[in-house]
Amino acid sequence: MAVPNFAAIDIDRSKCTIPFACKKCLTGCLQSVFSVSAIKVERGRETNPNEPGTYALHAPHRDKCTGCNDCIELCPEDAITVTFA
Amino acid sequence: MNWVDEAFGDPEFGEGRWYLNPKNHSRQMYKVKKPGEKPAAFGSDPEAQSGRKMGEIMQKRFTDPEEFEKLVKEANAMKEKSPFQIGQVIPLEEAKRVAELSYPVASMSCICRIGARGHEERNEHEYSCTGLGVGMLKWERWPERYKGGVNFMSPEETKEWLTKWNKKGMVHIIMTFGGSYVGGICNCDYPDCGMIRNRVDYGITPGCLKSPWVATVDFDDCNGCGVCVQRCQFGAIKFEVTTEKTNVDQFKCFGCGLCETACPTEAIDLLDRESLPALKEVW
Numbered sequence: 001m002a003v004p005n006f007a008a009i010d011i012d013r014s015k016c017t018i019p020f021a022c023k024k025c026l027t028g029c030l031q032s033v034f035s036v037s038a039i040k041v042e043r044g045r046e047t048n049p050n051e052p053g054t055y056a057l058h059a060p061h062r063d064k065c066t067g068c069n070d071c072i073e074l075c076p077e078d079a080i081t082v083t084f085a
Numbered sequence: 086m087n088w089v090d091e092a093f094g095d096p097e098f099g100e101g102r103w104y105l106n107p108k109n110h111s112r113q114m115y116k117v118k119k120p121g122e123k124p125a126a127f128g129s130d131p132e133a134q135s136g137r138k139m140g141e142i143m144q145k146r147f148t149d150p151e152e153f154e155k156l157v158k159e160a161n162a163m164k165e166k167s168p169f170q171i172g173q174v175i176p177l178e179e180a181k182r183v184a185e186l187s188y189p190v191a192s193m194s195c196i197c198r199i200g201a202r203g204h205e206e207r208n209e210h211e212y213s214c215t216g217l218g219v220g221m222l223k224w225e226r227w228p229e230r231y232k233g234g235v236n237f238m239s240p241e242e243t244k245e246w247l248t249k250w251n252k253k254g255m256v257h258i259i260m261t262f263g264g265s266y267v268g269g270i271c272n273c274d275y276p277d278c279g280m281i282r283n284r285v286d287y288g289i290t291p292g293c294l295k296s297p298w299v300a301t302v303d304f305d306d307c308n309g310c311g312v313c314v315q316r317c318q319f320g321a322i323k324f325e326v327t328t329e330k331t332n333v334d335q336f337k338c339f340g341c342g343l344c345e346t347a348c349p350t351e352a353i354d355l356l357d358r359e360s361l362p363a364l365k366e367v368w
């Protein structure tokens with residue numbers, strides 16, 4: 001079985017710096033492709049979501065992406081690229 | 086009987102269901118450190134380990150889909166030794182029985198919705214998840230660590246709280262945190278709940294077993310209003326134009342009872358799954 005033609009989703013983290021505060025793609029994607037996690041944890045505590053670089057965005061369900069491009073339109077920072085092979 | 090009941094149930098309690106076995110409610114979810122013992126490494130708990138294992142397997146979807154299917158099958162077949170957390174859908178009335186049995190019970194924010202939708206639950210009016218048992222006393226001490234802390238509830242408050250989330254349309258899932266320890270009742274929905282999504286989208290069964298019931302419709306009582314259709318998260322109900330009644334596919338039904346609690350004419354009943362020969366092994 002060949003590897004299926006899943007979307008490749010690139011998130012430019014130099015543009016998407018405060019995903020937990022912004023969350024436009026997280027709430028706007030019909031397929032719920034994205035997730036957010038804390039990357040800066042101090043003494044077991046998550047830190048300020050408005051501080052750049054404390055959270056990171058991922059696309060763990062990109063196998064469910066249909067290529068509708070809604071997230072690209074929603075993103076105020078032009079941080080997302082969705083490509084199909 | 087499903088494999089969790091076989092492994093962790095006790096016929097003397099709660100019809101042999103694992104989540105009604107008091108033993109599974111009385112264990113500590115964290116180990117008390119003995120003098121001279123080193124503290125456990127951060128992330129070495131069973132929950133974190135299961136999360137890591139799940140992550141590794143899920144990654145294979147993109148690199149080696151055949152291997153992914155194989156690993157999921159293997160993990161499902163390991164049953165009580167499954168590397169994944171164990172969870173089972175239960176209807177509201179069963180969740181209320183757990184509220185009577187478990188102590189203490191505390192509500193807290195849902196970890197799945199934070200990750201999947203960036204959805205924060207900031208206080209007891211918003212919390213949608215519960216933790217059960219003495220582990221909650223630990224979390225209370227570090228409110229900042231467990232986002233906003235926890236809110237302890239009496240059995241009566243827990244029942245009201247469960248009913249509130251049921252009305253909103255959430256599926257109750259009872260789950261373990263390591264071994265057979267009954268650690269929480271979550272109020273879940275697709276797609277942001279990891280347990281439901283992993284089962285429905287990827288066939289990963291241990292975290293979202295079906296309940297011991299299945300829905301059935303009494304066509305004489307059903308007025309065709311369609312309310313139940315909106316409640317099902319498992320694609321098991323369809324409104325049938327021909328009969329102008331609702332139709333349940335019992336093979337797909339998870340027995341969550343959400344359709345039953347919403348039906349204005351009480352046309353829906355929950356049947357014992359094991360009373361149906363074709364479904365008694367369908368978990």
Ligand code: SF4
Binds near residue numbers: 011018057074078079
């Ligand atoms: S919409 Fe853009 S900036 Fe906002 S979280 Fe998503 S990728 Fe980041």
Ligand code: SF4
Binds near residue numbers: 029030031070082
């Ligand atoms: S293209 Fe559409 S389906 Fe794919 S991630 Fe973006 S919003 Fe979701």
Ligand code: SF4
Binds near residue numbers: 310313331352
């Ligand atoms: S909610 Fe009850 S009455 Fe309405 S369609 Fe469903 S089964 Fe029939």
Ligand code: SF4
Binds near residue numbers: 300318322333342
């Ligand atoms: S048919 Fe009813 S009981 Fe079965 S899964 Fe759907 S909502 Fe739950």
